[in-house]
Structure formats: structure tokens, C-alpha cells
Amino acid sequence: MAFRTGPVLTVESLTVRFGGLVALDRVSLQLRPATVTALVGPNGSGKTTLVNAIAGRVTPESGSIRYHGRELTDVPPAARVRLGVTRTFQLVSLCESLSALENVILGGHTLGRAGFLRGSGDDARLTPPP
Numbered sequence: 001m002a003f004r005t006g007p008v009l010t011v012e013s014l015t016v017r018f019g020g021l022v023a024l025d026r027v028s029l030q031l032r033p034a035t036v037t038a039l040v041g042p043n044g045s046g047k048t049t050l051v052n053a054i055a056g057r058v059t060p061e062s063g064s065i066r067y068h069g070r071e072l073t074d075v076p077p078a079a080r081v082r083l084g085v086t087r088t089f090q091l092v093s094l095c096e097s098l099s100a101l102e103n104v105i106l107g108g109h110t111l112g113r114a115g116f117l118r119g120s121g122d123d124a125r126l127t128p129p130p
Contacts, residue, residue: 006069007032009054009085014063016049023049026063055087056080 007030016024052058056077065072
């Protein structure tokens with residue numbers, strides 16, 4: 001498996017407006033493999049809006065979002081999930097009737113090569129996006 005050195009995610013000059021409110025004003029960033037990136041700022045600074053735009057839940061007015069070089073700006077959220085781009089929410093709930101492993105599997109359902117009820121052995125392993 002080749003190690004990728006270019007950016008995994010590139011956001012360039014992203015602008016999001018809600019009516020007259022400018023939530024993001026030409027925001028740019030790159031996420032590279034094998035690094036940890038933090039998104040910090042005060043309440044109302046646009047952190048959630050940026051994450052929602054990357055996930056496809058908010059439509060930017062202008063700018064670009066690329067994942068492994070592929071333009072995502074007009075790609076619907078469900079198609080982004082199939083590519084490996086999604087988001088989680090701050091209020092995480094566990095299914096109390098499930099084991100810890102079952103809760104993890106539930107959260108990774110989009111990464112499986114086969115359904116968890118049908119899959120076994122190698123078919124049931126979680127796999128990273130290409």
C-alpha cells in the first residue's frame with residue numbers, strides 16, 4: 001500500500017452565507033495524512049458550519065472542497081459518505097442494549113464491504129476509503 005503525501009482534504013476560499021450573515025469568509029485549509037488538525041475558535045466563529053459544508057449539509061456560496069483531489073462541492077451528502085467523508089455530532093448516544101463492539105460496528109456501517117448480518121470473516125472487516 002502506497003503512502004499518500006498530498007493533502008487528503010483541501011478547502012479553498014470557502015464562503016457560506018445565511019441570509020445577510022457571513023458564516024465563513026474565504027476559509028482555506030488542507031488536511032494531510034498522518035497529522036492531527038484541530039479546528040478551534042469561539043462560539044459563532046463558523047467551526048460547525050465548516051464541518052457541515054465539508055459533509056455536504058450546508059451549500060457554500062463559493063469556494064472549493066476536494067477529497068483526494070476530487071471536487072466535492074456539488075456532490076450530495078450520501079455520495080460523500082460512500083467516498084469516506086462524513087461527520088459526527090457532539091451529542092453521542094450509545095445503544096445501551098448493544099455491546100461496546102456492536103456500538104462501534106454500528107458507527108462504522110458505511111465502511112463495510114458486506115452487510116454485517118451477511119458478512120463474515122474477511123467480508124465483515126471495516127476498510128478505509130480508497
